[in-house]
Amino acid sequence: MRGNLAVCAARRYWPYCLTFLLLVTIYHVYQWGVRLQQIPTIIVITPTHKRPERLADMTRFSQTLSHVKHLHWVVIEDGNHTVDIVQRILDRSGLPYVYFFATTEPGFPRRGWTHRNQGLAYVRKNYKNFNRPAVVYFADDDNSYDIRLFDKYIRNVKTIGIWAVGLSGTALVEAPHVVNGTIVGWDVVYAPKRKFATDMAGFAVNLDLILKSNASFHRGCIKTVPESCFLQQFNIPKENVQPFGFDDDPKEVLVWHTKTRNIGTKGGNHGYIVE
Amino acid sequence: MRGNLAVCAARRYWPYCLTFLLLVTIYHVYQWGVRLQQIPTIIVITPTHKRPERLADMTRFSQTLSHVKHLHWVVIEDGNHTVDIVQRILDRSGLPYVYFFATTEPGFPRRGWTHRNQGLAYVRKNYKNFNRPAVVYFADDDNSYDIRLFDKYIRNVKTIGIWAVGLSGTALVEAPHVVNGTIVGWDVVYAPKRKFATDMAGFAVNLDLILKSNASFHRGCIKTVPESCFLQQFNIPKENVQPFGFDDDPKEVLVWHTKTRNIGTKGGNHGYIVE
Numbered sequence: 001m002r003g004n005l006a007v008c009a010a011r012r013y014w015p016y017c018l019t020f021l022l023l024v025t026i027y028h029v030y031q032w033g034v035r036l037q038q039i040p041t042i043i044v045i046t047p048t049h050k051r052p053e054r055l056a057d058m059t060r061f062s063q064t065l066s067h068v069k070h071l072h073w074v075v076i077e078d079g080n081h082t083v084d085i086v087q088r089i090l091d092r093s094g095l096p097y098v099y100f101f102a103t104t105e106p107g108f109p110r111r112g113w114t115h116r117n118q119g120l121a122y123v124r125k126n127y128k129n130f131n132r133p134a135v136v137y138f139a140d141d142d143n144s145y146d147i148r149l150f151d152k153y154i155r156n157v158k159t160i161g162i163w164a165v166g167l168s169g170t171a172l173v174e175a176p177h178v179v180n181g182t183i184v185g186w187d188v189v190y191a192p193k194r195k196f197a198t199d200m201a202g203f204a205v206n207l208d209l210i211l212k213s214n215a216s217f218h219r220g221c222i223k224t225v226p227e228s229c230f231l232q233q234f235n236i237p238k239e240n241v242q243p244f245g246f247d248d249d250p251k252e253v254l255v256w257h258t259k260t261r262n263i264g265t266k267g268g269n270h271g272y273i274v275e
Numbered sequence: 276m277r278g279n280l281a282v283c284a285a286r287r288y289w290p291y292c293l294t295f296l297l298l299v300t301i302y303h304v305y306q307w308g309v310r311l312q313q314i315p316t317i318i319v320i321t322p323t324h325k326r327p328e329r330l331a332d333m334t335r336f337s338q339t340l341s342h343v344k345h346l347h348w349v350v351i352e353d354g355n356h357t358v359d360i361v362q363r364i365l366d367r368s369g370l371p372y373v374y375f376f377a378t379t380e381p382g383f384p385r386r387g388w389t390h391r392n393q394g395l396a397y398v399r400k401n402y403k404n405f406n407r408p409a410v411v412y413f414a415d416d417d418n419s420y421d422i423r424l425f426d427k428y429i430r431n432v433k434t435i436g437i438w439a440v441g442l443s444g445t446a447l448v449e450a451p452h453v454v455n456g457t458i459v460g461w462d463v464v465y466a467p468k469r470k471f472a473t474d475m476a477g478f479a480v481n482l483d484l485i486l487k488s489n490a491s492f493h494r495g496c497i498k499t500v501p502e503s504c505f506l507q508q509f510n511i512p513k514e515n516v517q518p519f520g521f522d523d524d525p526k527e528v529l530v531w532h533t534k535t536r537n538i539g540t541k542g543g544n545h546g547y548i549v550e
Contacts, residue, residue: 259536
């Protein structure tokens with residue numbers, strides 16, 4: 001290369017050298033574009049509903065997500081209209097998002113079931129012809145997310161990915177039990193015999209699988225556990241799903257199923273926007 | 276200017292023109308530095324203690340603070356040693372920070388009093404000769420902060436600044452009652468007759484005032500309300516403190532006194548780092 005470039009010292013070769021340099025630059029810009037196209041998009045589905053702590057939780061959550069690149073936020077309001085101040089939080093996040101509302105389908109559990117299904121329907125419709133990789137993740141607005149969860153775990157999910165969740169249910173931490181890189185069981189307190197003993201925050205599914213299936217939180221799931229019922233519909237045994245974080249050193253929890261305590265509801269709003 | 280620059284077209288003036296341009300550039304870089312120096316530093320004092328939800332809260336909080344520039348984070352562990360995984364959260368935040376520990380002084384309330392005093396002592400020692408503006412803010416790790424709080428409110432505090440806090444105590448929102456730009460009372464549920472009826476998250480104090488006083492959460496405050504006892508020591512009547520946010524449209528809450536519900540403590544840690 002250096003020898004070849006030496007000829008550029010001669011003035012008469014300058015036009016050829018310049019053309020060569022431009023071609024090299026164009027090639028590298030093209031390669032950069034190709035690499036960008038291969039970065040999987042993370043589609044985050046968030047059901048949300050009006051409650052006094054919601055604005056605090058959504059603000060915190062939006063500021064967490066705004067650290068993550070290549071993310072599309074699908075937010076579904078539980079109600080019969082969207083809410084202005086929530087819309088403003090989404091606008092301020094700087095993230096690409098869609099925000100719509102849905103009321104709970106009759107006979108379905110409240111809070112989330114219908115809305116996650118609506119989120120899945122949105123994804124199946126709008127990502128049908130998406131010719132780039134993507135991963136779908138259900139993220140509630142009151143959980144706590146370490147931003148490494150998105151780039152280290154979720155973005156690398158090729159089929160179904162599963163990881164530890166802190167403060168899940170009544171447990172300090174719930175995690176897949178992994179031996180030689182394979183999930184052989186579940187280190188959980190509640191119902192360890194479930195096929196997929198994971199919290200909603202503890203898994204993500206590649207878009208390809210979502211598009212190839214009709215998996216949802218359907219009526220048949222109502223008397224069972226929603227996460228396990230949903231994941232079984234992809235017909236992938238737990239031994240073939242991807243565990244994350246089990247071989248990290250130190251082994252860290254990157255997502256916690258937290259809940260904000262509700263206490264502050266007395267007194268007026270004094271002109272401030274509250275819910 | 277354009278006429279003057281026209282002479283640069285003559286080749287013999289090039290050295291003078293170049294010198295002139297360099298001088299202009301140096302002047303602008305100098306002015307830029309001067310402006311940077313005038314941006315007040317926000318010194319955030321955070322007491323923290325080991326509990327199952329702490330890693331979730333500190334992770335969330337660090338990711339919020341990492342959006343804020345010109346901030347120095349003073350974190351005081353309630354205990355007799357600092358904690359590795361907390362230190363790693365602080366490291367990852369990318370913020371300048373200091374992290375040290377203190378045990379509760381005998382006879383003092385637990386959780387925070389001693390640690391905020393230690394934070395103030397650190398500030399008085401290390402910012403004694405700080406010749407730039409700065410503001411001190413007490414921020415607990417489980418509250419919820421809209422990042423606009425820092426740049427719109429805290430950074431503009433010249434003496435004492437006070438603003439609304441959501442979910443404070445049992446109230447939906449507590450705020451200073453402002454008439455014609457002056458605080459005339461307190462829109463609160465609990466003890467409205469306090470001199471300063473504000474939550475710990477609802478005020479900040481300019482560094483100059485901190486350095487000129489010995490204000491602290493001292494023994495005499497123990498039987499009273501800490502925020503009001505602390506703020507009275509600056510001898511500034513409430514009518515002369517700066518209210519923020521009261522004239523915004525819409526009137527928004529930028530900080531909430533949230534608490535993460537503690538439920539998840541059953542089961543083992545399965546090799547994961549927990550508290």
